Amino acid sequence: MDNGAVRRGGAAKWLYLLLILPFIATLWPPFYNSLTPYWLGIPYFYWYQFLWIILSALITGTVYFLTRDA
Amino acid sequence: MSNVNVTALVIFVALFALVTILGFIAARWRAGDLNQLHEWGLGGRRFGTVVSWFLLGGDLYTAYTFIAVPAAIFGAGAAGFFAVPYTIIAYPFVFLVMPRLWSVSRKHGYVTPADFVRGRYGSSTLALVVALTGILATMPYIALQLLGIQVVLAALGLQFTGSLLGLPLNDLPLIIAFIILAAYTYTSGLRAPAMIALVKDLLIYVTVIVAVIVIPMQLGGYGAIFGAALNHQHAIASLNAVHVAGAKPKPAFGLILAPPTKASLGAFGAYSTLALGSALALFLYPHSITGVLASNSRNVIKRNAALLPAYSFLLALIALFGYMAIAAGVSSNPAFAAQFKAYGATFSVPALFLQSFPSWFVGVAFAAIAIGALVPAAVMSIAAANLFTRNIYREYFRKNPSAGEEANVAKLASLVVKFGALFFIIALGTQNAINLQLLGGIWILQTFPSIIIGLYTRFLHKWALLIGWAAGMATGTWMAYTQPSAVVKHFGSSTYPLHLGSYTAPGYAALYALIVNLVVTVVLTIIFNLVRLPAGNDQTAASDFETEPAPEMIGVGAEH
Numbered sequence: 001m002d003n004g005a006v007r008r009g010g011a012a013k014w015l016y017l018l019l020i021l022p023f024i025a026t027l028w029p030p031f032y033n034s035l036t037p038y039w040l041g042i043p044y045f046y047w048y049q050f051l052w053i054i055l056s057a058l059i060t061g062t063v064y065f066l067t068r069d070a
Numbered sequence: 071m072s073n074v075n076v077t078a079l080v081i082f083v084a085l086f087a088l089v090t091i092l093g094f095i096a097a098r099w100r101a102g103d104l105n106q107l108h109e110w111g112l113g114g115r116r117f118g119t120v121v122s123w124f125l126l127g128g129d130l131y132t133a134y135t136f137i138a139v140p141a142a143i144f145g146a147g148a149a150g151f152f153a154v155p156y157t158i159i160a161y162p163f164v165f166l167v168m169p170r171l172w173s174v175s176r177k178h179g180y181v182t183p184a185d186f187v188r189g190r191y192g193s194s195t196l197a198l199v200v201a202l203t204g205i206l207a208t209m210p211y212i213a214l215q216l217l218g219i220q221v222v223l224a225a226l227g228l229q230f231t232g233s234l235l236g237l238p239l240n241d242l243p244l245i246i247a248f249i250i251l252a253a254y255t256y257t258s259g260l261r262a263p264a265m266i267a268l269v270k271d272l273l274i275y276v277t278v279i280v281a282v283i284v285i286p287m288q289l290g291g292y293g294a295i296f297g298a299a300l301n302h303q304h305a306i307a308s309l310n311a312v313h314v315a316g317a318k319p320k321p322a323f324g325l326i327l328a329p330p331t332k333a334s335l336g337a338f339g340a341y342s343t344l345a346l347g348s349a350l351a352l353f354l355y356p357h358s359i360t361g362v363l364a365s366n367s368r369n370v371i372k373r374n375a376a377l378l379p380a381y382s383f384l385l386a387l388i389a390l391f392g393y394m395a396i397a398a399g400v401s402s403n404p405a406f407a408a409q410f411k412a413y414g415a416t417f418s419v420p421a422l423f424l425q426s427f428p429s430w431f432v433g434v435a436f437a438a439i440a441i442g443a444l445v446p447a448a449v450m451s452i453a454a455a456n457l458f459t460r461n462i463y464r465e466y467f468r469k470n471p472s473a474g475e476e477a478n479v480a481k482l483a484s485l486v487v488k489f490g491a492l493f494f495i496i497a498l499g500t501q502n503a504i505n506l507q508l509l510g511g512i513w514i515l516q517t518f519p520s521i522i523i524g525l526y527t528r529f530l531h532k533w534a535l536l537i538g539w540a541a542g543m544a545t546g547t548w549m550a551y552t553q554p555s556a557v558v559k560h561f562g563s564s565t566y567p568l569h570l571g572s573y574t575a576p577g578y579a580a581l582y583a584l585i586v587n588l589v590v591t592v593v594l595t596i597i598f599n600l601v602r603l604p605a606g607n608d609q610t611a612a613s614d615f616e617t618e619p620a621p622e623m624i625g626v627g628a629e630h
């Protein structure tokens with residue numbers, strides 16, 4: 001029981017690293033500074049960042065659920 | 071008074087009246103003793119996930135944001151879109167950091183970030199500096215909310231001439247709106263904006279969802295909108311390519327960022343540093359911290375870090391209004407010439423709505439913006455009042471005020487702050503308010519080491535923090551001072567072109583100043599520790615930052 005809690009606590013710490021992903025994806029413009037490919041008439045620059053709003057929320061939500069008991 | 075849009079005005083006034091009533095009723099909502107500061111100024115620290123979501127959403131995504139972000143896109147294109155990565159990365163940061171501030175504040179009864187600094191470093195001077203920075207950064211921010219209301223009122227056609235009792239009559243509707251706001255904030259405290267935020271957000275969501283469907287349908291789809299924006303880009307590029315003697319070049323406009331060259335970082339550096347710096351600064355603002363501390367558990371904050379991005383999505387959609395305004399050709403519509411002259415690109419969204427919506431819906435949309443200004447203005451004035459009461463009045467004027475006296479001082483301070491902001495926008499003008507708000511962002515980030523780093527470690531020395539803060543403030547202010555824009559000689563931009571040899575790296579002055587601040591703080595900390603300069607008492611224990619205090623802890627007074 002105690003060991004399980006410790007192990008889960010250890011794994012939880014690593015999960016927090018997931019929160020770095022949104023920073024890397026959005027703070028490095030070379031990843032998205034392009035007009036193409038368009039999607040529904042919207043240039044890549046814009047829909048990529050729209051997409052990351054959703055992905056970032058999902059990542060934060062996932063980390064929340066997985067670390068809740070830790 | 072010739073072009074008043076009557077239908078829109080009637081709807082606008084009706085919705086405004088509705089939230090006024092709500093504001094006063096809010097005092098009785100989950101009633102508490104409003105003669106206690108944490109009841110008046112933090113809503114009793116009782117807000118659950120849903121209320122906190124509305125309150126923080128209404129508080130952080132201000133009316134000014136909703137006007138200024140599309141205005142930036144309208145004027146500069148992609149560079150103005152940095153608000154989107156900014157609001158993306160703010161939340162993982164909140165998720166990690168803010169529960170710690172919440173726990174320690176709950177444990178020790180801290181109402182303001184400066185209370186925490188006082189307790190953590192045992193330094194009332196450092197707390198004073200943090201409090202003053204917060205108040206200073208907040209005032210122009212409130213003033214800009216007024217600017218949001220002003221633009222909307224002008225769009226409704228409410229233009230008065232002449233003056234009454236020496237005040238220009240044109241500002242009368244704004245003054246009335248503000249007196250109402252001041253009255254219910256005074257009586258209901260933080261409960262008022264929390265309740266109004268609900269209405270405001272519903273109106274904003276309806277407006278934006280309708281706008282992103284209806285306007286593209288009128289303009290021929292998103293493909294056509296971005297096509298028009300691209301033509302606009304080419305037109306400006308070819309205008310600037312031909313050098314006309316005496317003519318000023320048009321500001322750069324592009325659908326994507328200018329890439330780095332051999333001599334410069336292009337627009338990449340500014341885009342990323344503005345996003346990062348603004349994200350780190352967002353939750354240092356007193357009104358954001360007030361919203362966080364008002365929630366009833368750590369988990370409420372964490373859940374909201376995952377749920378608040380819904381507003382970021384909304385903001386990104388709103389940003390695209392800037393391109394819609396270009397495609398709709400609002401700036402060449404002679405009906406809007408006078409307002410564009412008075413308000414510049416700020417008028418692009420109101421103009422777009424006027425041109426695209428039937429009058430009744432214009433009323434709804436404009437009410438959404440105006441009410442959207444009231445929520446943050448109320449929270450900001452409450453936050454500033456809390457700072458004044460806790461960290462200035464209580465520290466320097468009356469050591470041990472009764473709970474009732476403390477709450478009364480805060481209520482009065484909230485009035486002073488609001489009328490200060492009103493005076494500001496009327497007497498000093500909008501350009502000064504914009505400049506100061508820009509400086510406010512630079513200033514508030516300089517409290518990062520004291521507050522955020524302080525949540526993790528006591529390594530930094532209180533005097534080193536103080537001197538580092540001063541160095542950061544001076545550097546950031548100077549950097550902004552040296553930047554001209556098309557309309558002003560100084561404080562024209564918060565982007566500073568850092569020269570590294572022959573290479574130029576334009577970046578957000580706040581972040582550059584924070585680097586100076588941190589270097590000074592760390593170096594001095596090492597020196598002060600070597601010479602054994604005493605480092606104040608730490609009221610907090612390591613476990614205070616992680617725990618969820620039992621409910622009976624609620625309302626325990628501050629321990630200083």
